[in-house]
Amino acid sequence: MSKPVIATASLAGCFGCHMSILDIDERILDLIELVEFDKSPIDDIKNFSRPVDIGLIEGGCCNSENVEVLRAFRKNCRILISVGECAIMGGLPAMRNTIPLRECLEEAYLHSPTVAPEDAVIPHDEELPLILNRAYPCHEIVKVDYFLPGCPPNADLIWEALTALLQGRPLKIDYPILKYD
Amino acid sequence: MPEKIKFFIDGKECLAERGQTIYEAAKANGVYIPILCHFEGLKPVGSCRICSVRVNGRWMASCTQPVTEGMMVENQTPEVEEYRKAIIEMLFVEGNHFCPTCEKSGNCELQALAYRYQIMVPRFPYLFPRKDVEAFPTFLLDHNRCVQCRRCVRAIETKDGRKIFAMKNRSGQVRINVDRKLAAKMSEEEAQKAMEICPVGAILKKEVGFKVPIGKRKYDFKPIGSEIEEKSEGVKNE
Ligand code: SF4
Ligand code: SF4
Numbered sequence: 001m002s003k004p005v006i007a008t009a010s011l012a013g014c015f016g017c018h019m020s021i022l023d024i025d026e027r028i029l030d031l032i033e034l035v036e037f038d039k040s041p042i043d044d045i046k047n048f049s050r051p052v053d054i055g056l057i058e059g060g061c062c063n064s065e066n067v068e069v070l071r072a073f074r075k076n077c078r079i080l081i082s083v084g085e086c087a088i089m090g091g092l093p094a095m096r097n098t099i100p101l102r103e104c105l106e107e108a109y110l111h112s113p114t115v116a117p118e119d120a121v122i123p124h125d126e127e128l129p130l131i132l133n134r135a136y137p138c139h140e141i142v143k144v145d146y147f148l149p150g151c152p153p154n155a156d157l158i159w160e161a162l163t164a165l166l167q168g169r170p171l172k173i174d175y176p177i178l179k180y181d
Numbered sequence: 182m183p184e185k186i187k188f189f190i191d192g193k194e195c196l197a198e199r200g201q202t203i204y205e206a207a208k209a210n211g212v213y214i215p216i217l218c219h220f221e222g223l224k225p226v227g228s229c230r231i232c233s234v235r236v237n238g239r240w241m242a243s244c245t246q247p248v249t250e251g252m253m254v255e256n257q258t259p260e261v262e263e264y265r266k267a268i269i270e271m272l273f274v275e276g277n278h279f280c281p282t283c284e285k286s287g288n289c290e291l292q293a294l295a296y297r298y299q300i301m302v303p304r305f306p307y308l309f310p311r312k313d314v315e316a317f318p319t320f321l322l323d324h325n326r327c328v329q330c331r332r333c334v335r336a337i338e339t340k341d342g343r344k345i346f347a348m349k350n351r352s353g354q355v356r357i358n359v360d361r362k363l364a365a366k367m368s369e370e371e372a373q374k375a376m377e378i379c380p381v382g383a384i385l386k387k388e389v390g391f392k393v394p395i396g397k398r399k400y401d402f403k404p405i406g407s408e409i410e411e412k413s414e415g416v417k418n419e
Contacts, residue, residue, distance in 0.1 A: 085279075
């Protein structure tokens with residue numbers, strides 16, 4: 001039987017959650033015995049080459065490209081996991097959610113003290129993904145199967161979740177490894 | 182010695198003083214019932230309902246309800262625990278709780294309850310309400326994180342007995358209102374007390390944020406309530 005396949009993506013995140021995946025340290029050697037990686041920034045594979053068993057999503061959705069990638073993951077992955085606060089609740093990018101989009105953009109690109117008045121313009125190049133009215137948690141866009149909180153999630157939590165899934169056993173979370181910060 | 186009354190929590194036989202609330206009596210018997218709006222020494226108001234238990238099929242707030250003889254209390258049953266979890270999740274989505282940026286993180290009672298119940302994601306959609314932050318000379322009041330427990334309203338007074346915090350509006354519009362003149366005169370010690378009374382990161386003393394490092398905070402290693410449960414295990418082991 002071929003090995004289970006994992007794919008990962010960073011949407012509106014900071015790559016901290018990916019760092020935490022690497023933080024499983026030498027267990028990464030065990031992980032590559034257990035699974036294969038497909039599309040992921042870790043191996044720099046850009047496109048899906050086959051159906052994936054577990055998709056790990058870091059970051060929520062801030063723009064049209066995030067939504068597109070997330071939908072492609074949902075389509076290609078049997079199990080989808082939101083990894084970290086941004087994927088689960090929008091995280092830091094969602095701090096703008098209480099402020100109307102126009103107000104945010106004007107503050108950042110027109111009125112901020114570091115903007116030179118002669119170049120003050122709100123970016124609108126058609127090459128740029130369209131910014132959404134607010135940051136969305138992933139499960140408000142597609143169905144998400146599991147959630148691993150933390151900013152970033154503790155490496156032991158990620159490891160426990162992956163091994164539990166691969167071995168088909170229930171998750172057992174030790175109290176100290178579940179944190180929201 | 183005044184006569185004690187017998188009652189049961191999830192089948193465990195317990196003893197209570199006459200007039201004692203279910204919450205207090207449970208604690209004295211080494212049983213933890215989660216609370217949020219209640220604080221030791223304040224008059225309980227039963228507003229957050231996290232301490233809800235069921236007795237004879239009826240829901241009641243254990244912080245206000247006195248024990249009666251032979252009472253059968255349901256505390257850690259799946260139904261009661263699920264009801265409490267739903268309230269905690271509601272509190273998370275009704276405010277703006279960005280724990281990674283919060284000075285109270287690790288010492289916050291709302292967060293600690295969510296950890297105890299191992300909540301991975303709230304079942305309700307996030308509301309992202311627009312709320313403000315008020316600054317005073319010795320403290321900040323961040324309405325994004327206020328859970329309207331009214332602890333500050335009940336506990337914080339000036340030396341001559343005047344209230345500094347009050348509730349304004351009703352229902353979804355409810356918010357804590359501050360007497361700005363009195364708040365401006367709050368000393369460092371009074372700000373410290375207000376911060377300690379507040380279960381979440383809504384009242385924060387200025388210039389002490391993130392002082393306690395990760396690993397040394399109140400709820401880093403032990404769940405909220407374990408101090409009460411450990412006491413009862415200690416009794417059993419003796
Ligand atoms: S008040 Fe508590 S729950 Fe809210 S953001 Fe701060 S630590 Fe998190
Ligand atoms: S400011 Fe703090 S103590 Fe006061 S009602 Fe809000 S959460 Fe409770």
